[in-house]
Amino acid sequence: MWRSCLRLLNGGRRLLNRPRGGLSASVGPRSNPQPPARAYVPPTERKRFYQNVSITQGEGGFEITLDHRKLKTPQAKLFTVPNEALAIAVATEWDSQQDTIKFYTMHLTTLCNTSLDNPTQRNKDQLIQAAVKFLDTDTICYRVEEPETLVELQKNEWDPIIAWAEERYGVEIGCSTSIMGPSIPTRTREVFISHLASYNMWALQGIEFVVTQLKSMVLTLGLIDLRLTVEQAVLLSRLEEEYQIQKWGNIEWAHEYELQELRARTAAGTLFVHLCSESTMVKHKLLQE
Template identity: 70%
Template sequence: MLHLHTTAAMLRSLVRLQSHVGSILSPTQMCPRSQQFRFALNYSSATAERRRFYQDVSISQGEGGLYEINLDRRKLKTPGGNLFTVPNEALAIAVATEWDAQKDTLKFYTMHLSTLCNTALDNPTHRNKDQMITAALKFLDTDTVCYRVDEPHSLVELQKNEWDPVLHWMENRYNVTIGSSSSILGPEIPEATKDTFRQHLKSYTFWSLTGLEYVITQLKSVVLSMGMIDRHLTVEQAVLLSRLEEEYQIQHWGNVEWAHDYDMFELRARTAAGALFVHLTSESSTVKRKLMQD
């Protein structure tokens, strides 16, 4: 059971990250690579800003026990025209918090939970669970922590010291062999390993797979994503490990400060939203409120 104060704490952290992203750059200032990446993943996340057109945000329970989001008295709908409904109260609260946190201007590109819900509801690519699992597992062949460098020695040691413990945890946790390689072809992942992960991911709901695939795409790593979803890594740790080589180069050659800050906050916000989405759609998410005592 997910307690209200736990959900609220996670949301406050996420909203702070989203606020950082929105305050650093406007959508028109994003680098071309980020714009292309966003469009490919978030078909429903408009980059144009819009003035806030509602005063109050609320949730209500509709048919089949599903929860709806209300902007004033109007029911929220998806870009595909479907009624915006979510499977449990905790996720409804999370989405409503995103909408309520918007100020005078709606910054849709910061509303990651809403976008993930839109994607799950509209399913614009018309995929089923098996296709989503196959797409997610393709990242295992090019996993960030599996590709190692030959030089310089300091980076070789850094990758070994930082990535090996997570990789070994993953192998022990799921009783699989993954390995690493400095070859341009990367390590050869055994089919038995892929079969194990495939069976594990089949236990996820369609909604949870939507969130998991999103996280894997952000980190470009199944290992780091599963480590975070299984609560072995924090969001901050997973993001730093995914950017290990980039951070190493920055320490040696410097960086453009605003660009580094934007990339870091953006990746943290997306990763945190994806992880929260997975947890809210895969666990018992009825909100438990404390009773007021006289």
């Protein structure tokens, strides 16, 4: 799962073609001189100002160092992540930047900034409620009544995922052709709330991010539970759009760019959830493919 997400995260935009500095991960205290998330809008690009990216282990976790400067969050907090695997993934984003730093491609860094700064000041319960709320408008629960070919396509592609989720969590979800959507039972919400409560705050930030990309709680759970790949989840979330494209055609470059971006964001969020849930250290071969 990690390697697949890393490929999707970096492959679409060819971020790893020309790395500048050598990525080193020196674990241990180091005394270096001390010289973007929802409520924060970073600059879209900035000239690259560093050569080397390294990782050090501090008292609060793993830190990212750009040459001799420790990375900070938009609110000027020390950028510290809870485990080495996540630090390696974030460092790779920074090491992959070329002449300019394209902040809009650095989804893992942004998710870490959001987790550290918590710009909207939400607690765990609020994060869970924000994710579960998507059940009311879940993409794969809304069905069309015509044309017949699209009706069949939705049934064939979406029904197995809903059936999986209902069996996996012991709940009822269903679907509807009404503009009001399906009526989600109270018990179903309670089960999903209880399930999400098993994740930490960092992982919940990632889950909400993925849910927002896919517009589907069910697809997100299928992705995180390894029932779906990133490619499958993205395709299922865009089923009607892909149907229309096949029927009427599309602007090729625009469609491809949008698809790659959605895959990259979804892959980043999924990787973030798994890395934030990881309790053991992952060796540096995580980056090798």
